[in-house]
Amino acid sequence: MLHLINKSPFESMSLEDCLKYANKGASILLYEDGIYAAMPGTAVSERMAGVTADYKVYALKEDMMLRGVDKVMDGVTEIDYAGFVGLVEESKTASW
Amino acid sequence: MAKLMVVFRTSPYGTIYSFEGLENVLIMGAYDQDVSVLFIDDGVLAIKKGMDNSSTGIKDFSPTFRALEAYDIEKIFIDRTSMESRGLKLEDLVIEPEIIEADAVEKMMEEQKNFFMF
Numbered sequence: 001m002l003h004l005i006n007k008s009p010f011e012s013m014s015l016e017d018c019l020k021y022a023n024k025g026a027s028i029l030l031y032e033d034g035i036y037a038a039m040p041g042t043a044v045s046e047r048m049a050g051v052t053a054d055y056k057v058y059a060l061k062e063d064m065m066l067r068g069v070d071k072v073m074d075g076v077t078e079i080d081y082a083g084f085v086g087l088v089e090e091s092k093t094a095s096w
Numbered sequence: 097m098a099k100l101m102v103v104f105r106t107s108p109y110g111t112i113y114s115f116e117g118l119e120n121v122l123i124m125g126a127y128d129q130d131v132s133v134l135f136i137d138d139g140v141l142a143i144k145k146g147m148d149n150s151s152t153g154i155k156d157f158s159p160t161f162r163a164l165e166a167y168d169i170e171k172i173f174i175d176r177t178s179m180e181s182r183g184l185k186l187e188d189l190v191i192e193p194e195i196i197e198a199d200a201v202e203k204m205m206e207e208q209k210n211f212f213m214f
Contacts, residue, residue: 006110007110008107008110008138008141010137010138010181010182011106011107011137011138032109032110033107033109033110033138036107036138036141036182039182039183040183041183042181042182042183043181043182045183061151062151062152063152065147065148065149065150065151065152066109066147066148066149066151066152066154066156067107067108067109067141067144067147068144068145068146068147068148068158069144069146070146
């Protein structure tokens, strides 16, 4: 399963809600404001370190660039629009 | 001259609020009001350096914040906790607001004739 998160982790519970139901090993794609969860050195970084240990976590590069986020924390994989499409093609998706 | 404050509390691209807030600041500045600006919560993300819209084509309005001074808007503040919890330091921002603590925010709002949340 591919879980899609597009809300800021500082303002929304959508990532936490997703994590309540997603089984370990599932994929989580952070896009739009969701990419803020992958910024290094934030109040949610410690939580995210645990998440990346249990899930495959991706962040959409184009949305990072627009928001001035030039790097992601360890354990998160940057993907571009083409990679996004590839993931969607091979998985069932859930938007939170 | 009315004391007015515009508070930015949302992220820059997830919704239109942040952009609308900036438009409001510029309009009030043009009418020569006593305008101050405060960044709290995800609003601090609106003034992060390094935004690059080359692959999305979405309007990057962060450089416009640098024009506030030209409108004589010099009272610009940022909440320390909001900034630090998002991994940001002053040098990561396109402007240099004055850092304030959360317990100063309410008093600052009370001093205004009006304040506007975006």
